[in-house]
């Protein structure tokens with residue numbers, strides 16, 4: 147399994163290619179999210195996909211100032227990748243880019259009243275000691291209590307594996 151080379155090493159302003167790993171889209175089930183973990187040399191790429199209900203409790207365009215603020219807070223929290231995902235400390239990884247995509251993050255969010263909507267997040271870390279990269283702790287459950295389960299797929303130097311994370315089991319190892 148290969149991921150495409152990242153076209154940028156500078157944080158913040160860069161456009162990531164469509165992930166080679168993305169493949170099928172996960173089913174939209176409230177309470178459940180998916181996370182694809184790809185390790186390619188010193189680059190750790192996380193593709194997170196979730197119904198917005200897991201993060202916000204709603205999926206329609208925000209109607210009140212309170213809902214607009216909830217969307218902003220959600221995005222701010224996810225953009226702090228290092229606070230949400232903790233790769234093995236010995237691998238000395240740092241987040242180099244975060245990209246969030248969702249209808250609710252458009253300049254003028256539009257969605258029908260009963261439409262479902264997702265959020266896709268791409269998180270890229272650069273690790274100084276990739277040999278020490280053996281696990282990942284996922285801190286999303288504490289920030290987003292509606293999230294009950296994350297189905298994880300790992301593709302790395304030791305092959306592919308799958309795991310299921312929950313508020314009680316927040317660490318995936320490989």
Ligand SMILES: [Zn+2]
Pocket residue numbers: 174176197198199205261262263
């Ligand atoms: Zn939904």
